Amino acid sequence: MSSSESVESETPAIQVVGVSRSFGEVRALDDVHLDVRRGEVLAVLGENGAGKTTLMRILGGLDEPSEGQMLKDGVPYRARSPHEAVSSGISMVHQHFALVPTMRAAEIILLFRADRERRCSRDEAAEQLAALADELGFDVDLDLPVGEQSVGAQQRLELLRALDSDPDVLLLDEPTAVLTDEEATAMLEVVRRLAHEQHRAVILITHRLREVIAVADRVAVLRAGRVVSAESAVGERTPESLAAEMVGADVPTISRHERSPGDVVFSMKDVTAAKLQNASLDVRAGEVVGIAGVDGNGQVGLELAIAGLLSPSAGRISLDGGDLVDLHPRERIEAGIAYLPSDRYARALVGAMRCDENLLLGRTPWRIRGASTVMVDRMTHWAVKGSAHHRADSLSGGNAQKLVAAREFSDNTRMVLACQPTRGLDPGAAQRLRQELIDFAERGGAVMWISADLDELLDTADRLLVAFDGRLIGPFERPFDRSEIGLAMGGGA
Amino acid sequence: MSFLSAHVRNAVPTVLAIFAALVIGGVLIVWAGDNPLTVYRMIISESMFETSGWRDTFTRSSPLILIGLGLGVGFRASVWNIGAEGQLVAGAVAAIAVLGVVEPPAVIAIAMGLVLGAIGGALWAAIAAVLVTRYEVNDVIATLLLAFTAVPLLNWVAREPLKDPESFLPQTRVIGSAELPDLPWIETHIGILFAVVAVIVMAWIMRATRFGFVVRAHGANRTAVYANESRRSFVTFGILLVGGGFAGMAGYVVLAGEQLRVSGGTATGFGFTAIIVAILGRNSPIGIFFSAIGLSALLVGAEAAQRQTGLPVTLMQSVQSLIVVCVIAGNAIAERRGRLTKVIVS
Numbered sequence: 001m002s003s004s005e006s007v008e009s010e011t012p013a014i015q016v017v018g019v020s021r022s023f024g025e026v027r028a029l030d031d032v033h034l035d036v037r038r039g040e041v042l043a044v045l046g047e048n049g050a051g052k053t054t055l056m057r058i059l060g061g062l063d064e065p066s067e068g069q070m071l072k073d074g075v076p077y078r079a080r081s082p083h084e085a086v087s088s089g090i091s092m093v094h095q096h097f098a099l100v101p102t103m104r105a106a107e108i109i110l111l112f113r114a115d116r117e118r119r120c121s122r123d124e125a126a127e128q129l130a131a132l133a134d135e136l137g138f139d140v141d142l143d144l145p146v147g148e149q150s151v152g153a154q155q156r157l158e159l160l161r162a163l164d165s166d167p168d169v170l171l172l173d174e175p176t177a178v179l180t181d182e183e184a185t186a187m188l189e190v191v192r193r194l195a196h197e198q199h200r201a202v203i204l205i206t207h208r209l210r211e212v213i214a215v216a217d218r219v220a221v222l223r224a225g226r227v228v229s230a231e232s233a234v235g236e237r238t239p240e241s242l243a244a245e246m247v248g249a250d251v252p253t254i255s256r257h258e259r260s261p262g263d264v265v266f267s268m269k270d271v272t273a274a275k276l277q278n279a280s281l282d283v284r285a286g287e288v289v290g291i292a293g294v295d296g297n298g299q300v301g302l303e304l305a306i307a308g309l310l311s312p313s314a315g316r317i318s319l320d321g322g323d324l325v326d327l328h329p330r331e332r333i334e335a336g337i338a339y340l341p342s343d344r345y346a347r348a349l350v351g352a353m354r355c356d357e358n359l360l361l362g363r364t365p366w367r368i369r370g371a372s373t374v375m376v377d378r379m380t381h382w383a384v385k386g387s388a389h390h391r392a393d394s395l396s397g398g399n400a401q402k403l404v405a406a407r408e409f410s411d412n413t414r415m416v417l418a419c420q421p422t423r424g425l426d427p428g429a430a431q432r433l434r435q436e437l438i439d440f441a442e443r444g445g446a447v448m449w450i451s452a453d454l455d456e457l458l459d460t461a462d463r464l465l466v467a468f469d470g471r472l473i474g475p476f477e478r479p480f481d482r483s484e485i486g487l488a489m490g491g492g493a
Numbered sequence: 494m495s496f497l498s499a500h501v502r503n504a505v506p507t508v509l510a511i512f513a514a515l516v517i518g519g520v521l522i523v524w525a526g527d528n529p530l531t532v533y534r535m536i537i538s539e540s541m542f543e544t545s546g547w548r549d550t551f552t553r554s555s556p557l558i559l560i561g562l563g564l565g566v567g568f569r570a571s572v573w574n575i576g577a578e579g580q581l582v583a584g585a586v587a588a589i590a591v592l593g594v595v596e597p598p599a600v601i602a603i604a605m606g607l608v609l610g611a612i613g614g615a616l617w618a619a620i621a622a623v624l625v626t627r628y629e630v631n632d633v634i635a636t637l638l639l640a641f642t643a644v645p646l647l648n649w650v651a652r653e654p655l656k657d658p659e660s661f662l663p664q665t666r667v668i669g670s671a672e673l674p675d676l677p678w679i680e681t682h683i684g685i686l687f688a689v690v691a692v693i694v695m696a697w698i699m700r701a702t703r704f705g706f707v708v709r710a711h712g713a714n715r716t717a718v719y720a721n722e723s724r725r726s727f728v729t730f731g732i733l734l735v736g737g738g739f740a741g742m743a744g745y746v747v748l749a750g751e752q753l754r755v756s757g758g759t760a761t762g763f764g765f766t767a768i769i770v771a772i773l774g775r776n777s778p779i780g781i782f783f784s785a786i787g788l789s790a791l792l793v794g795a796e797a798a799q800r801q802t803g804l805p806v807t808l809m810q811s812v813q814s815l816i817v818v819c820v821i822a823g824n825a826i827a828e829r830r831g832r833l834t835k836v837i838v839s
Contacts, residue, residue: 308720309716309720329721333721339720341720346714347716347717347720348721349717350709350710350713350714350717351713351714352713352714353710353713357706357710360706361710361717361718361721361722362721362722364703364707364722365703366703367702368701368702368703368705368706369700
């Protein structure tokens with residue numbers, strides 16, 4: 001593929017003309033028009049549920065439009081499977097390298113090769129892959145089974161996998177979601193080169209404004225299935241205007257006051273649990289302690305040990321001086337721990353049961369009839385959109401999290417353990433939840449806040465620790481030095 | 494009344510599935526050279542409208558209902574106890590071990606029998622419970638293999654330690670004063686009354702108490718239960734004990750209602766049939782009651798039909814299996830269609 005700078009005046013590589021997709025009553029995509037040319041990166045920005053992923057799936061051959069059509073190089077295009085999309089020159093990079101963890105990269109590449117002519121031996125495939133990695137300046141280990149590699153390495157392999165078919169059009173679905181700042185920057189640089197130097201058309205799905213500004217040439221914002229801004233050159237946009245367009249209103253800013261923290265409420269000493277090694281930290285009354293770090297660096301061990309789902313193999317965890325390890329789950333709740341789990345659908349909600357029943361989880365009296373009416377009032381207080389008699393899995397991500405919060409926050413809550421609390425929430429709902437957590441701290445509560453979103457913690461935390469490779473590094477105090485913390489997240493502290 | 498209408502709605506796929514199974518069964522009956530309508534009519538009249546028929550139907554359904562209630566609780570919680578046969582045997586043995594020796598007044602003896610049966614069954618289930626919760630053995634395997642262990646143990650008990658010294662056969666003494674009396678107006682032993690009371694109590698427990706709540710939550714998402722309501726192994730352990738307790742009680746009912754002695758023949762397969770009963774009843778106490786009555790009536794009627802027309806009873810056992818397959822398939826289809834109407838967007 002030769003590098004040519006004459007980007008304009010060509011037939012777009014992909015044109016989306018009036019595409020709609022309905023699921024029953026819901027219109028996930030509504031009359032969407034887009035085009036992307038070779039040699040440019042088009043960012044598709046939108047909050048959860050805006051239809052970004054549906055659009056990607058249709059382009060990538062995983063779904064089909066209900067109405068409208070697509071053109072590839074000016075010719076009508078329709079793919080009924082990912083293989084068909086790949087043979088038309090459209091390749092998709094998924095969020096996770098979700099494939100046979102025991103296989104090596106070259107084996108997976110062969111698994112994906114659709115056309116018989118390109119079948120070859122494993123060694124040949126490994127060579128081709130190594131050449132491709134070299135060209136992009138990727139440092140990858142092709143001999144190790146992918147399941148044993150870091151998430152960052154897996155994401156790079158996933159990109160190589162997508163590039164193996166030499167596509168004209170590359171679809172990237174949140175490719176940096178699991179990466180450190182440093183890794184993300186490197187990944188985005190490669191994405192830019194794939195468009196600008198190798199002359200491919202790239203569609204980048206993301207909700208990170210910073211990435212849009214850094215790498216995209218043009219940006220289109222999706223909201224509730226519609227393109228709300230015609231694609232515009234990124235240079236003309238500010239993060240604030242993009243965010244407002246994404247949500248449909250201005251996102252409120254967080255209000256936070258300097259406080260002097262009180263006595264130690266929660267304390268852990270030399271705790272080892274799963275990947276977490278010898279972790280010690282205190283959380284004081286009125287304090288938000290943030291745990292930053294890329295996923296998979298011991299946060300799960302930390303979370304499960306405090307939540308009582310995993311017995312630490314060593315160390316002591318206490319709340320108000322009382323031992324927390326080996327408490328019955330209900331004693332833990334009565335002691336005053338409120339828990340917003342990272343996987344709320346697995347650990348906090350029973351999807352098949354009604355919302356009012358979910359409000360009783362962990363708080364059931366001996367006779368449950370009639371007990372739920374008291375709790376249902378809290379649904380109103382937290383503005384959960386949904387009926388108390390509907391199943392909890394009918395709620396959207398934001399409302400599900402509000403339902404959990406409505407149950408967990410009570411008058412005797414001493415500490416909130418908030419794990420990735422805003423993950424999957426749209427910006428408006430996320431911001432409201434952040435404010436609730438800060439307000440709780442300002443009323444004198446203790447908050448431990450585990451998040452992979454460093455920006456979120458820089459806005460909200462009073463103190464910060466970084467989880468890296470099972471250890472807790474820090475604390476970092478306000479005012480935070482972003483680059484210092486970023487370095488610690490990459491293991492360079 | 495939304496509660497009732499929801500029940501009716503839930504029953505629709507089951508009723509349709511049973512109808513479909515009877516139609517397929519009808520084809521088999523035609524193939525065997527009989528008129529299906531005549532056969533089905535005969536089954537209904539023989540099992541329901543003849544004294545000996547309903548007596549057999551009720552007698553046979555009592556232990557099925559009791560066991561089914563215990564298994565239904567387990568299945569609701571996704572704890573797969575399929576070893577009720579062994580727990581039943583253990584309950585019967587526990588009851589005869591004591592009541593074959595002592596002879597208290599009937600009321601006390603019967604109460605003792607129920608309690609001893611429950612304890613025996615629960616103890617047998619406790620072995621499986623320890624294997625499952627302590628050593629992480631699969632619940633299906635632990636309970637099933639212990640059922641196969643219980644049967645030879647039963648043969649040994651009837652031959653050696655508990656053998657009736659006055660009998661030449663390998664069987665224990667008779668149960669004596671703990672024998673179940675007949676209910677006067679239906680001429681059927683009192684076991685069916687125990688079953689009805691148990692159904693009512695369990696229906697209330699499942700709907701209105703913390704126990705029922707935890708069981709339902711455990712079935713849908715056990716991690717959420719362990720994070721909020723209960724320690725990790727506690728629910729599984731408790732549910733296996735409940736299932737064993739009910740099966741053991743059924744063991745006493747079978748012993749004191751029909752067989753009167755424990756022998757190698759005490760294990761007649763109620764424990765396995767009750768799995769079908771619980772599945773057909775969708776694990777709800779009321780549903781279990783009706784499915785136990787229905788399945789018993791089908792087989793009682795089929796036996797009568799065999800006596801009168803020579804239609805092999807195995808054919809009706811095939812119809813029974815067809816019903817199970819159709820109901821499971823029907824529920825799966827109903828669930829799938831329900832899910833399709835609310836596909837997750839984006």
